[in-house]
Amino acid sequence: MAWIGARALIVDSDLPQADVLVVLGGSANYIERSGAAAEIFKAGRVKKIILTNDGQQSGWSNAEQRNPLFVERALTELQRQGISNDRIEILDNVVSSTRDEAILLRTTAANHGWHSLLVLTSPYHSRRALWTFHREFEGSGVLVGLTSVRNGRQTPSPWFWWLSPAGWRMVAGEYVKFIYYRIRN
Numbered sequence: 001m002a003w004i005g006a007r008a009l010i011v012d013s014d015l016p017q018a019d020v021l022v023v024l025g026g027s028a029n030y031i032e033r034s035g036a037a038a039e040i041f042k043a044g045r046v047k048k049i050i051l052t053n054d055g056q057q058s059g060w061s062n063a064e065q066r067n068p069l070f071v072e073r074a075l076t077e078l079q080r081q082g083i084s085n086d087r088i089e090i091l092d093n094v095v096s097s098t099r100d101e102a103i104l105l106r107t108t109a110a111n112h113g114w115h116s117l118l119v120l121t122s123p124y125h126s127r128r129a130l131w132t133f134h135r136e137f138e139g140s141g142v143l144v145g146l147t148s149v150r151n152g153r154q155t156p157s158p159w160f161w162w163l164s165p166a167g168w169r170m171v172a173g174e175y176v177k178f179i180y181y182r183i184r185n
Contacts, residue, residue: 052091
């Protein structure tokens with residue numbers, strides 16, 4: 001039952017090519033998301049990577065002598081993987097929800113003339129993210145696809161998520177958020 005509950009949250013609506021790849025905030029999941037973004041970029045599927053900013057600070061960085069934002073850590077991780085600065089853009093507006101990200105990106109897509117975007121997020125967030133983006137982009141003429149990272153060290157397997165507190169936050173918490181989104185929006 002735990003596996004079914006986790007798998008029901010995971011969807012995929014991948015695009016083979018897109019104008020941009022949008023890496024959703026996700027704070028502590030920046031390592032997995034940045035790694036997947038670099039793979040997609042290096043495969044030539046997108047020309048640019050867009051990072052949204054959830055305004056969350058990460059832990060202490062001895063190198064920087066401060067607590068950088070997670071979006072800054074994501075930028076550093078992408079650079080470390082060989083993506084040049086001119087191919088990465090951090091959106092200025094701080095967002096606090098998936099819906100905020102979708103609204104900001106609809107405006108940004110219109111301003112930049114993007115015709116397609118591929119959204120990258122964590123697996124358990126994919127169903128709600130896709131639903132939210134399709135809803136916000138309805139009638140915009142912009143094609144929205146979604147892909148998610150593979151389960152790894154930051155995202156527990158659908159088989160074992162229930163064995164860790166992080167798994168409960170990701171899976172059970174996502175059901176609460178999805179129900180809230182459906183009722184509220």
